[in-house]
Amino acid sequence: MEPVNRRQFLAASVAGASAMAFPQLAFARSAKPKARIERVDTDRFELICDHPDRLRILQISDTHMGAPTAGERVGDERSRKTIRTLISEQEPDFVFHTGDFINNDKEAVEHRDAVGFMNDLGTPWSLVWGNHDHSEGQVDGLSLDDYYARLENHAMGYRVFNGAREYCFRIDVRGPKNRRGVSLFGFNCGGGDSKVISKNQLDWFRGQIEEDRRLGRAEPVLVMQHIPTVEYKTLFDTHLGVGRRGENVCFELDKGDAFAAYRDSGRVRGVFCGHDHVNDYTGQLDDIRLTYGRVSGWSAYGDWQRGGRLIEMHGNDQPYHTRVVLPRGISELPEWSQTLRDS
Secondary structure, three states, rough: OOOOOOOOOOOHHHHHOOOOOOOOOOOOOOOOOOOEEEEEEEOEEEEOOOOOOOOOEEEEOOOOOOOHHHHHHHHHHHHHHHHHHHHHHHOOOOOEEEEOOOOOOOOOHHHHHHHHHHOOOOOOEEEEEOOOOOEEEEEOOHHHHHHHHHOOOOOOOOOOOOOOEEEEEEEEEEOHHOOOOEEEEEOOOOOOOOOOOOOHHHHHHHHHHHHHHHHOOOEEEEEEEEOOHHHHHHHHHHHEOOOOEOOOOOOOOOOHHHHHHHHHHOOOEEEEEEOOOOEOEEEEEHHHEEOOOEOOOOOOOOOOOOEEEEEEEOOOOEEEEEEEHHHHHHOOOOOOOEOOOOO
């Protein structure tokens, strides 16, 4: 079947998805997370864990919580159950949401409940905003500063450029005796009309890589962002991706600058995105693995079973593994692995 445009899913898919049955699951907040977040600066965090070379990250995406209709409120509850199920079954050390967390472009009433839900999961988490998350400097009537302050047990940071915030940040995984694992870099894209990683963000990224070089640091990097780069379309067009392609790649305004910066760093081993709800394929270009997450929200378009993507690391010199995970632990795709560090 030919992939279709993402907009064709918007009208009819949510109602059909809401009719499907989903099991109930009891979930209690963990008394002590496996890992904890420490803030080093506004744009820098450390994920402290006992085994930095053995890390499990659950990527979720496109939950679109907080819309006002009755059907969407039912969808939001099912999304929360899906995420709780995945955390219970997969036991991740960290949860990374790759955007469109909420539906700020509608008259929403439950956005703050969505933040509370993530805060209460008992697992450290991070978020990169997508094109539905904020507009005109506000979320749910709150300034971005006030909304940011409500996030708990999280890593989501920013750097100030000419008096304005750009949400770009890094999370360095660290263990006992300063032993280091992978570095995670997050980029918000899609705020307002931009829908692209900005020049300021890319200059910041290059600066981080150069600073690391001066310090003799060369940990492998995984990048998290909402909107795919144009190179995802290359995989689509050349059939190099492994997985399912249900729609055309919506790379918005990207022209290749972000991928060029990642490639030139010599350290980026993977890029993970969301945005396109019925794509979940992965493929490799220039030694960088480009990977879609799995749509997690029942209030979003598309008729796929909601789930997530698990990323497992077993040391900087060992392959990392990634696979789609669904509630009840079912995986639709074979596991795929990539060596983090060049041999």
